Amino acid sequence: MPVPSSVPAEGPADRPPTGPGAPPRWLDAGEQRTWRAFLEATRIFFEQIEGQLQRDAAMPHGYYEILVRLSEAPNRSLRMSELADRLLSSRSRLSHAVSRLENAGWVRRESAAGDRRGWLAVLTDDGFAALAAAAPGHVEAVRTHLFDKLTPDQVRALHEISEAIARER
Amino acid sequence: MPVPSSVPAEGPADRPPTGPGAPPRWLDAGEQRTWRAFLEATRIFFEQIEGQLQRDAAMPHGYYEILVRLSEAPNRSLRMSELADRLLSSRSRLSHAVSRLENAGWVRRESAAGDRRGWLAVLTDDGFAALAAAAPGHVEAVRTHLFDKLTPDQVRALHEISEAIARER
């Protein structure tokens, strides 16, 4: 017997409509199917993306994104905190990741002018080359496993759905 | 300058239309926006889900899913390989995870009858209780961060999109 298998019997009628004491708003059968399909799809998709990048370019997708953001920035460099914000990454995660990218010679740290607490992450030429080498295979994977599987209407819908999910926080 | 910033100049006209030698099919500006919105949405969403479960139930979402699948199975038990298949999990990941769940007293291993290589993962009463305690908060989070943000049409679309992405592999 699954725990949230179906809508359970309602609690007493005088319960408040929300809050910690309220009965859980279980998913109905259709929602349950949508939820599991969504989990399955994202799992399969990101596994493909991650796998392709790891196999062909020896980097996790998160590191690829760091390189992309840096490559787009003026002077191919960005303050650590600014980079973390754009990537929706914790400072800690970014700090660890940049350390590894630095060891690989793809990124270099430079202390920020005017704020002695601050550091810039700078994309090196080697880093740019690694990104340029990785990009075609990665884009192809995104096409194959995402865009090619959807109709133009579905792509539009996915865009709107994504923005709705990301809205507020 | 971003690496895949726009559609690049086409290569020689006698190039093959696909294969490793073909020019990359870069994302156009709209696809790029959709792709980034999708990444952002999934990142935000899973961070919420993971965070809620970690805070309130001290388990990662992957472990919650193991408990759910076991709770749904006859005798609350499943062969390791069957469980791995249903979760789209590697055997290694599942093996490590079940070891931890075993240490927590939430799952127990039982050798499978008839195949001395095989093992069953069995949900314990403590495990069921932990799942039952975690479920309401988790379901609420799924509602808040997914279903509540979408219109019924969008939920339907998300279901179809998810199935399309998961189709074939």
Add this chain to the structure above:
DNA sequence: CACAGTTAGTTGAGTGTTCAACCACAAACG
């Protein structure tokens, strides 16, 4: 200008995932 509070960033420990190597048993094959 002292000092309380905030911001930038790093660090290390703990946890989870991957990958390749591995052992034990089962099935298939000549």
Add this chain to the structure above:
DNA sequence: CGTTTGTGGTTGAACACTCAACTAACTGTG
């Protein structure tokens, strides 16, 4: 039947992420 090949599952090392604690420098306030 004995040997090969496949399957079920585990293991340990390497890597990545999280969380909390921490240092250092900046900012605002009286």
